[in-house]
Amino acid sequence: MSDGGYEHLFDEIGYSRKIFKEEAVLFPDYVPSYLPHRDSQMRDLVNFFRVSLESPGKVSQKVLCSGRVGVGKTAVTKLFSSIFTKEASGRFGLKFKSISIDCRKERTLYSVLQSIISSLDPYQPYKGFSARDIHRMVLEHLENDNSYLLLVLDEVDYLIDASGSDAVYELTRDERGSGRMNFIFISRSPALMGRLDESTKSTLLHNQVIFPPYSAAELRDILMQRVPQAFQRGAVDDEVVTQAASLGASSGGDARLALELLWRAGKRAEAEGRSAVTPEDVRVVFGDIEGVPNEEELLSLPTQSAVTLLAVARALISAGKERIATGEAEKEYLTVCEEYGIEPRAHTAFWEGIQSLKGLGFLSTEVKVERKGRTTMIGMNYSAVGLQKVLEGLLKRGAERDEQPPID
Ligand SMILES: Nc1ncnc2c1ncn2[C@@H]1O[C@H](COP(=O)(O)OP(=O)(O)O)[C@@H](O)[C@H]1O
Ligand SMILES: [Mg+2]
CATH class of the missing domain: 1.10.10.10 (Winged helix-like DNA-binding domain superfamily/Winged helix DNA-binding domain)
Structure with a gap:
């Protein structure tokens, strides 16, 4: 290909950037090792799953995490699962494995079970087997391996929407009484309880972790924690962070939105060749996401x-x-x-x-x-x-x- 005149667009890649140090720190799947203002949710989870460490196999624990979008449900649960499995083995000598299923993608009992078995035992053939067979394979695997499972069903509403509450009932049914499967359900819908079977419902009523929306001040702390890693020194000041935090707070206390605003505002400043982000950048990108008044x-x-x-x-x-x-x-x-x-x-x-x-x-x-x-x-x-x-x-x-x- 001859030089068409676009090559210069690559000139700056790999050179030092004026705005960002490490953009990925602002991306939704990045989980920091500490989550400000979620100590009490973390403590609740530890307390609910205490029984799984003290009396492993005695009960199949089930916990529900609920709250609106962007309030840290997924992040807290991810961090909890990884610390929990580590502590289980380090302090209690228990083999705990955690698997997180995004029910927006896996919407049937069969595909959920398929994800579980292929993650527990990649060599286990399961094609052609029924959901019930695979369920049995999962339990047998855990028994033979003397291990336990913490299964996270994120956005569980999608599974129920597509497959009915039977899917949850089947999944949590502990016929052999092995107590080896434990569950965290994540939902943003307050109507979830009404859609579950009686037994699951009565357990979850007592085992709820509530995630309230973040205030502007809390969002500020959450953003502040990432600024030094994500941005060059001096590129983002207090005013900018406060602007993103207050818009995030007014849109339902949403940390995902606040982080996205900060990231997009940075992209805007960068595209304009500036070395600092302004509060106006944040307001403009907010308009791009949320619409502007006509x-x-x-x-x-x-x-x-x-x-x-x-x-x-x-x-x-x-x-x-x-x-x-x-x-x-x-x-x-x-x-x-x-x-x-x-x-x-x-x-x-x-x-x-x-x-x-x-x-x-x-x-x-x-x-x-x-x-x-x-x-x-x-x-x-x-x-x-x-x-x-x-x-x-x-x-x-x-x-x-x-x-x-x-x-x-
Ligand atoms: N307390 C917190 N501290 C730091 N980052 C947070 C916190 N809560 C949420 N986040 C971040 O905000 C974004 C949205 O959080 P997430 O857990 O996906 O929300 P939810 O699952 O409730 O919709 C993620 O990037 C997450 O890392
Ligand atoms: Mg989530």
């Missing part, structure tokens, strides 16, 4: 709200920050009112305007307690630059309309 939505705003929103956007852009103080926003508001020939509202009305924009999801507020007193800080859930552009267009058109002489 013109229609903005058009339906009363003029005062549009002016207020524009003022916040401009103030954020010129400050280059995640949030600005109410005072800064109000100062900008007066300037914008003057620019468009609009009578400014008094402080209280301005403040109510901020609250209503918050209610509509455009803005977020946070009270900062300092030595001089309390200040309300205002942040934005969309690209400030993007909103500025659209709002300026709308307000300009509105002003032109108003200038036309009345028809009658």
Whole structure:
């Protein structure tokens, strides 16, 4: 192939990068060795599975981990499984193997069992055997090997959706009373319990580990833990992390989203050849993922709200920050009112305007307690630059309309 002119695109690969040190640290399947704000879930799991170490084979333990998307269910369970199997052998001389099945991929009892047997014993032929046969093979293998299994059924709802609750019932049935199979079910649906058989349900009612959504402060800690590994020094500051954390918190306390925002914001800064990520990068990529407000939505705003929103956007852009103080926003508001020939509202009305924009999801507020007193800080859930552009267009058109002489 002749030189077509694209080769230079590869020039920078392998050279030092301005933004990232190790991107993969931000990817969803990377599990750090410590998970901030999940100590109590980790402790719960240890307590529930204590019996499997103290009296191995006495009970087949079953535990349910539940919570919304991105709250650490998979990460905590992965970390727990790996520590648990290590401690089982190191401290208790027990052979524990853990297998995690993603039920989004394995949606039938048969394919779940197939994954288990081929992971326990790659040489065991299972083709042509029924689910019940394979189940027996699994149990026999564990008995012959004198080992135990911790089976994680991640996103178990998919298995139940596709194969009914019978699949779970069959899988957990311990006909031989061997107590060698133990289970962690992971679900994000509060309706799961209602779909299980009575016996599994009554066990799981007592064995639940709840994963609440993360707060903005918790997400900050989670992001902060990875920044030094993922980014070059100075590429990501506090404002950037706080912006990603607050958007993650407002979208259901989702750590997966917060990490993705940080990663994509980094990609954006890198693509533009900058050496630092900005809060605006985070807001822009959030818009790419979650959608931006369309013109229609903005058009339906009363003029005062549009002016207020524009003022916040401009103030954020010129400050280059995640949030600005109410005072800064109000100062900008007066300037914008003057620019468009609009009578400014008094402080209280301005403040109510901020609250209503918050209610509509455009803005977020946070009270900062300092030595001089309390200040309300205002942040934005969309690209400030993007909103500025659209709002300026709308307000300009509105002003032109108003200038036309009345028809009658
Ligand atoms: N407490 C935590 N500390 C560090 N990273 C976390 C924490 N909780 C979640 N994460 C990360 O956030 C992402 C989503 O978590 P995950 O466990 O997949 O959520 P879920 O399974 O509840 O949807 C993963 O990349 C995970 O590593
Ligand atoms: Mg998960």
